[in-house]
Amino acid sequence: MKYSVLPISDPEVYEMVKGESIRESEGLELIPSENYVSEAVLEALGTLFTNKYAEGTPGRRYYGGQTYTDQIESLAINRAKALFGADHANVQPLSGAAANLCVYSAWLDVGDTVLAMDLGHGGHLTHGAPVTFAAKAFNFIRYKMKDIHTGEIDYDHLEALALEHKPKIILAGFSAYPRDLDYKRFVAIAEKIGAVAMADMAHIAGLIAAGVLANPLKAGFHVMTTTTHKTLRGPRGAMILSRGIAGNPLKAPEKTLANLPTLIDRAVFPGLQGGPHMHQIAAIAVALKEASTPAFQQYGADVVANAKQLAARLMEKGCELVTNGTSNHLIMLNTMASFGKNGAEIQELLESAGITLNKNAVPDDPLPPFKPSGVRLGTPAATSRGLKAAHMDQIADWIVALARQEAAPEDVRKLVRQMCLAHPTPSGLVERG
Numbered sequence: 001m002k003y004s005v006l007p008i009s010d011p012e013v014y015e016m017v018k019g020e021s022i023r024e025s026e027g028l029e030l031i032p033s034e035n036y037v038s039e040a041v042l043e044a045l046g047t048l049f050t051n052k053y054a055e056g057t058p059g060r061r062y063y064g065g066q067t068y069t070d071q072i073e074s075l076a077i078n079r080a081k082a083l084f085g086a087d088h089a090n091v092q093p094l095s096g097a098a099a100n101l102c103v104y105s106a107w108l109d110v111g112d113t114v115l116a117m118d119l120g121h122g123g124h125l126t127h128g129a130p131v132t133f134a135a136k137a138f139n140f141i142r143y144k145m146k147d148i149h150t151g152e153i154d155y156d157h158l159e160a161l162a163l164e165h166k167p168k169i170i171l172a173g174f175s176a177y178p179r180d181l182d183y184k185r186f187v188a189i190a191e192k193i194g195a196v197a198m199a200d201m202a203h204i205a206g207l208i209a210a211g212v213l214a215n216p217l218k219a220g221f222h223v224m225t226t227t228t229h230k231t232l233r234g235p236r237g238a239m240i241l242s243r244g245i246a247g248n249p250l251k252a253p254e255k256t257l258a259n260l261p262t263l264i265d266r267a268v269f270p271g272l273q274g275g276p277h278m279h280q281i282a283a284i285a286v287a288l289k290e291a292s293t294p295a296f297q298q299y300g301a302d303v304v305a306n307a308k309q310l311a312a313r314l315m316e317k318g319c320e321l322v323t324n325g326t327s328n329h330l331i332m333l334n335t336m337a338s339f340g341k342n343g344a345e346i347q348e349l350l351e352s353a354g355i356t357l358n359k360n361a362v363p364d365d366p367l368p369p370f371k372p373s374g375v376r377l378g379t380p381a382a383t384s385r386g387l388k389a390a391h392m393d394q395i396a397d398w399i400v401a402l403a404r405q406e407a408a409p410e411d412v413r414k415l416v417r418q419m420c421l422a423h424p425t426p427s428g429l430v431e432r433g
């Protein structure tokens, strides 16, 4: 990417942008929630749509001058609906956390119950961690894996909890779970008690779009939230996809399943947000077009194939993985069991060799969150720069050699840099133009 004005008008900021571009170009990104956007997405993100207020929905705005904002938001909505087979899409949530809060506030009253995945077993903070506002407003109860060696969810217990507590929402979704879910089973349980079946697909939306993992909406889920910046490879942002047609969001509808799309639109605005970020929505539209191509389907397949290869090699080398492998893009490595080192130590050690991943609790972790027993790693970003199975073997070997202190970080760092420079990130280095 070339920048011509910023280096002159604000050299301080320009140097930081350049520094980050070098870090991204020369380092190996294994954080499974991160990715590299295309140059087209970056250009759309830098457009003057950032100048415009567009409160409301296309055709129903509060301010004038909406010719092109209406067009761009409608385009993003139509692409999202087509890609995920949804009847309705709201592309305005500013992030995944905001999208989840919007769905909660659309459907729940204060004090209502949500049944969600245990945070220690892979659920996300926004699924009712005690430190969140949602946990103060709503009552979260938890389901878990039945067996951490296979990763299978304990669906019988989930059903028993549902029948006992009558949650208004049953939430499927995760940020640290390496297996797929039985969406039909979730829907059957939700239907038994008249709950909304909600899927939070923030991590795997790109794999669903690519047709590599199952689509919860097609299995009968009522609503699906997702971020746009993880495997979907768009700008930071989020979407809420649902079944059914939205009515006029200016009028409060009754709380029925048929009215869910309208309730969602009203919860986003004016319920929780102000003006949507139209430059972000423009970039989401671009990313959604990219995600509907055969090249992206191949990308999704490669992400999972790479993760399986990385997992297999780590296990071959004697590492212990939660659920003994992966079916998606991410791997949970128990570093205490594998190397006798906690996740924070391993994170730091690998970072000094140019490899980025994150410390993470393992199921029912006896250690505290800042020094947990494991790390989480994944392949979405590495696959975006074209790395393949043989690279995964090499990366696994580096991780193990570093963790066992059989290789010096400075030496590995040079090799990591070499591999990365041979496989540039989509937008490459920032330069003066």
Ligand SMILES: *Cc1c(COP(=O)(O)O)cnc(C)c1O
Residues within 6 Å of the ligand: 033, 094, 095, 096, 097, 098, 100, 124, 126, 173, 174, 175, 200, 201, 202, 203, 227, 237, 238
């Ligand atoms: C990342 C993530 C979120 C939060 O997204 P932000 O854009 O960081 O707010 C929500 N849910 C799940 C499952 C996630 O993985």
